[in-house]
Amino acid sequence: MAPIQNSRVIFNSIPEGYPVPGETLIIENESIDLDNDPLGGGVLVQIVCISVDPYLRSRMREPHVPSYAPAFTLHKPIHNHAVARVLRSENADVKPGQHLYGWFDFAHYQIVDAEGLKRMRILPEGSGVPWSVYVGVGGMPGQTAYYGWKELEPKKARRHLSGETIYISTAAGPVGCTVMQLAKAAGLKVIASAGQETKLQFLRELGADVVFNYKTADLDDVLKEHAPLDIYWDHVGGKTLDTVLPRMKVHGRILIVGHMSSYNNAPDPVYNLDRFLALRIKMLGFLVIDHDEKYSKEFYEVVPGKIARGELKYNETVVRSLEEAPQLILDVQQGNNFGKAVIVLADD
Ligand SMILES: NC(=O)c1ccc[n+]([C@@H]2O[C@H](COP(=O)([O-])OP(=O)(O)OC[C@H]3O[C@@H](n4cnc5c(N)ncnc54)[C@H](OP(=O)(O)O)[C@@H]3O)[C@@H](O)[C@H]2O)c1
Known part of the structure; x- marks a missing residue:
């Protein structure tokens, strides 16, 4: 076959505020020869689906600014967790037709050395879990919920989580809805918020005890009625x-998992820091990759089975072309996705 055009999403400029489709991220083509390009002992893959996650915004920064994930390189393709099917392989452990999970470019094809x-x-074939879900509740976002929940669980040895109260903000996304289901299964009272009625309805269906729209309800009024909280996720x-801190119980726990309110603008100040001492609150900054070694084996033994049996519910916002990726990335920042945002480029 003659060389073909391979579209890719390129990091074109560092945004101030929200990323601008067509300016921050642009689409460019490169030529690729699927039959003859050298693989350097690696594989040629076709990308099946790519995850769009909130943290991608934090990677659109100056390279010298430190963070937990490296900055994207200007004028190069952006990349993220994805599932890809092997087309050619020069590696004895990887066969054509197998599906791989890892970081891939926003592209149709890629050579991985x-x-x-x-x-x-290498993902299992025929597990009953759609490939797109392996980047959602069956992938990094689900791992965030599962590992984070495990980190809260040691308390269980001293006292049962059952009967405790948790508040989960941004609860309808893949991380939030997984935490919600783990918390309900453990017998907690769950307070959950999101910014759209469809999301709130989903949270009610999952069994949240208190559901509210953070854009229209007053958070402090909600917490006055339904807190104090044992856990804030x-x-x-x-x-x-800041509003949650005075509504925590003595010895309450806070897991800091994300900060949607400041990915695109300067963070608001937090004033109520005196509550840490008064209430002896424990707060933990949590990053999924720090816990991968400890929990990933268990995650893949437990979670895909739950998904395949319909025991773990989720939603997805799917687009089917790379050209739509820059807008989907913006939509996630602005809350216009409902559930896991994913770009599906191939069906198998
Ligand atoms: N620490 C880690 O290792 C790790 C790993 C994965 C994800 N995370 C974090 O976990 C959080 C959820 O991730 P996800 O993939 O499940 O995301 P998601 O829910 O699919 O998407 C993000 C959602 O955030 C909400 N949002 C946007 N701006 C907001 C604001 N100012 N205040 C409150 N909500 C706002 C929007 O929903 P609404 O309609 O509700 O506004 C949007 O849909 C994010 O903060 C993410 O960065 C952390």
Whole structure:
């Protein structure tokens, strides 16, 4: 076959505020020869689906600014967790037709060298879990919920979580809805918030005890009525965190998982820091990759089975072309996705 055009999403400029489709991220083509391009001991893959996650915004920054994930390189393709099907292989452990999970470019095709392959996982065929879900509740976002929940669980040895109260902000996304289901299964009272009625309805269906729209309800009024909280699972930071602090119980726990309120603008100040001492609150900054070694084996033994049996519910917002990726990335920042945002480029 003659070389073909391979579209890719390129990091074109560092945004101030929200990323601008067509300016921050642009689509460019490169030529690729699927039959003859050298693989360097690696594989040629076709990307099946790519995850769009909130943290991608934090990677659109100056390279010298430190963070937990490296900055994207200007004028190069952006990349993220994805599932890809192997087309050709020069690696004895990886066969054509197998599906890999790992970081791939926002592209249709990619050559991954032998070094890159070491960081990939071979997914099981015929597990009953759609490939797109392996980047959602069956992938990094689900792991965030599962591992984070495990980190809260040691308390269980001393006292049961059952009967405790948790507030989960941004609860309808893949992380939040997984935490919700784990918390309900453990017998907690769950307070959950989101910014759209469809999301709130989903949370009610999952069994949340208290559901509210954070854009229209007063958070402090909600917490006055339904708190104090044993656990706050924080996806938002800023004013939300500030409002929650005085509504924690003595010895309450806060897991800082994300800060949606400041990915695109300066963070709001948190004033109520005196509550840490008064209430002896424990707060933990949590990053999924720090816990991968400890929990990933258990995660893949437990969670895909739950998904396949319909025991773990989720929603997805799917687009089917790379051209739509820059807008989907913006939609996630602005709350216009409902559930896991994913770009599906191939069906198998
Ligand atoms: N620490 C880690 O290792 C780790 C790993 C994965 C994800 N995370 C974090 O976990 C959180 C949830 O991730 P996800 O993939 O499940 O995301 P998601 O819910 O699919 O998408 C993000 C949602 O955040 C909400 N949002 C946007 N701006 C907001 C604001 N100012 N205040 C409150 N909510 C706002 C929007 O929903 P609404 O309609 O509700 O506004 C949007 O849909 C994010 O903060 C993410 O960065 C952390």
